[in-house]
Amino acid sequence: MTSSPNANTAPDTSSSPGATPASAIARPVEARHIVKRFGDLEVLRDVSLQVDEGSVTSIIGASGSGKSTLLRCLNLLERPVQGELTIADEAILFDRNRQGDIIGLDRRQLQRLRARVSMVFQQFNLWPHFTVLGNITEAPMRVQKLSRKHAIRRADHYLERVGMADKRDSYPAFLSGGQQQRVAIARALAMEPRVLLFDEPTSALDPERVSEVLSVIRSLADEGRTMVMVTHEMAFAREVSDQVVFLDQGVVGVAGTPQEVFDNSPNERCRRFVSPAA
């Protein structure tokens, strides 16, 4: 699929995703010293991550390295135990106990921030009782309080963008995995978020469906959208990323440009992970 020249121009650009941040140092995502534990299991041990406006960051690593957990911390589907998080120029206000451990957060801020950081899931997680159109208008109408008319206009725009306009009145169960994932991407785009998060967007797809989803993601990268992606598609990560982060047992093994991570990483485990044959 090719992206049309005006693909980035939504009919209603109240907050364009490529807008310049108010402050020069502000970043769409800045995570510092994130620690996450599930019971006794320490999944993330002091992970820091910076994402620049308009850049694509890929998080790679073995199963259990904490990739998905890190991504899920970025929209607080998982609440870190320690650390600081700035999302869309706003520092998250955590409630902490006397040891400095995070024990809670402000619900209203949470809902506000989540509306600016949209997520695409491995299992798509479309809502089966809504049509494709209903899936896409739901959050803009309920969370951003858009009028139905406005939300439908937006939904149609982004459905067109992912090449699913002809399926707008279908129910998710009637679509292939690749089609469902493209609808899920349109659903994320319809929030007009500052940051798009992708959690292994192609891992649940049949091999022949992977490319249709990757080409949509590639075209979004070409538009200059800020994206953070957990992926096992190494060639794709290398091709589209500005920054690659190799997570290893809950810490950042290497972070840098694709060349730095894939070609001549100083980290032995990273070298073995990206080219196991060598």
Next chain:
Amino acid sequence: MEFSWLSDPFYQSYLLEGFINTLLLVIVSAAGGLALAITLALARLKGPRPLAWCIHGFTTVMRGTPLLVQLFFFYYGVGRLLEGIPGIQESLIWPVLRDPFFYGALTFILSVGAYSGEVIRGALISVPPGEREAGRAFGMSPTQVFFRLWLPRAIQLCLPTLTGEMILLLKSIPLVSTIAMMDLLQAANIIRDEMFLVYEPLMLIAGIYLAMTVVLTLVLRQVEQRFPGMRPTRGRRLIPGRA
């Protein structure tokens, strides 16, 4: 066969009253019972532990004792206790508390709440958690996630079972004839006594119940078909005629 009583306006009014009472009692019990069932199911899944235990106990008792015993318990037991409260017979709610309809509705609401609560709880559990997570990830509030995403999907999953529960409720209604409420069975019994008939009035109300069940089933089937998105596992294309 003796059906001459059908044209007697006196008996017609009994039957009409019985029919209206039966219908009202079904509607009130179904609405109240399902609301209670949803509340109980949610509280048992998400509420604090002690509350969940209490609901578990309530459900066990309601499902483990005969409906007729419960009806007698509320009407004769609780009803008589209330009677003894000083001043209550002069209060404005006394006409309600004196009415067998109140005790019938109370019993059926609690019963439907217990049975359907378990059905709905099971359905809530079987909605894939990712669907709720997607709602949260887009900034929907817990209330929005519950009423827009979680509950509709659960109802969709258990609607055929709930239809069965509602039919059982409908057919439990004649029990209230034992607490002096004028329902269809009570009307039929009066006619049987006064006309010295055994079968004919019973055949009539059996026919009316059958008709009501058919109507209820048709209505609920319409509701089921309002959910065309209900298909097997996601990610699998549905081949028409080969579900």
